[in-house]
Amino acid sequence: GAVVSQHPSWVICKSGTSVKIECRSLDFQATTMFWYRQFPKQSLMLMATSNEGSKATYEQGVEKDKFLINHASLTLSTLTVTSAHPEDSSFYICSAMGTTGEWSYNEQFFGPGTRLTVL
Amino acid sequence: AQSVTQLDSQVPVFEEAPVELRCNYSSSVSVYLFWYVQYPNQGLQLLLKYLSGSTLVKGINGFEAEFNKSQTSFHLRKPSVHISDTAEYFCAVSSSGTYKYIFGTGTRLKVLA
Numbered sequence: 001g002a003v004v005s006q007h008p009s010w011v012i013c014k015s016g017t018s019v020k021i022e023c024r025s026l027d028f029q030a031t032t033m034f035w036y037r038q039f040p041k042q043s044l045m046l047m048a049t050s051n052e053g054s055k056a057t058y059e060q061g062v063e064k065d066k067f068l069i070n071h072a073s074l075t076l077s078t079l080t081v082t083s084a085h086p087e088d089s090s091f092y093i094c095s096a097m098g099t100t101g102e103w104s105y106n107e108q109f110f111g112p113g114t115r116l117t118v119l
Numbered sequence: 120a121q122s123v124t125q126l127d128s129q130v131p132v133f134e135e136a137p138v139e140l141r142c143n144y145s146s147s148v149s150v151y152l153f154w155y156v157q158y159p160n161q162g163l164q165l166l167l168k169y170l171s172g173s174t175l176v177k178g179i180n181g182f183e184a185e186f187n188k189s190q191t192s193f194h195l196r197k198p199s200v201h202i203s204d205t206a207e208y209f210c211a212v213s214s215s216g217t218y219k220y221i222f223g224t225g226t227r228l229k230v231l232a
């Protein structure tokens with residue numbers, strides 16, 4: 001149980017285009033999802049917290065208009081990198097938090113990540 | 120504010136030797152602690168977690184960690200490592216009342232033949 005998927009696993013795009021990354025909780029409902037960014041050989045940095053049916057909460061320094069987050073259902077959150085540039089190239093990881101039961105301990109379940117390369 | 124410190128950026132160790140990866144945290148409230156492993160170009164895999172109860176936590180792949188509240192530490196140990204344990208290891212902390220995780224900077228474990 002508690003499986004989180006991401007699609008695509010990797011994507012290459014041209015500078016100036018937009019890229020959408022999906023994060024799905026496959027066997028549980030997630031009222032809250034998180035998006036992280038990881039640069040090579042660095043740690044995970046939280047970008048935003050996504051709550052189903054409401055606007056995402058962005059961390060300081062993260063551009064809301066650049067990284068659009070939508071959490072339209074209890075099993076899907078999307079991250080759209082708008083007008084991508086080479087400096088947006090990174091590994092993006094999502095996580096989902098369960099709503100009840102054993103997940104009352106604030107446990108996050110992580111997706112496998114999406115590697116974005118902007119040319 | 121919470122923070123997590125992993126003092127060792129890299130730890131080389133010979134196969135079948137024991138290893139300890141250090142993690143210290145700062146928080147003024149009750150915490151939940153996690154260790155994750157990340158293999159190249161992959162996501163995070165949970166090794167073990169401390170939520171409450173026994174301070175000695177056993178995880179997958181023979182790893183264990185001990186929560187020490189007085190020293191604010193949660194060091195990861197394995198008595199005998201394998202080549203396949205070569206990976207990046209992250210410690211993370213979350214506090215009661217918040218859903219956010221704070222990650223350490225990671226420790227690269229390199230197991231040598």
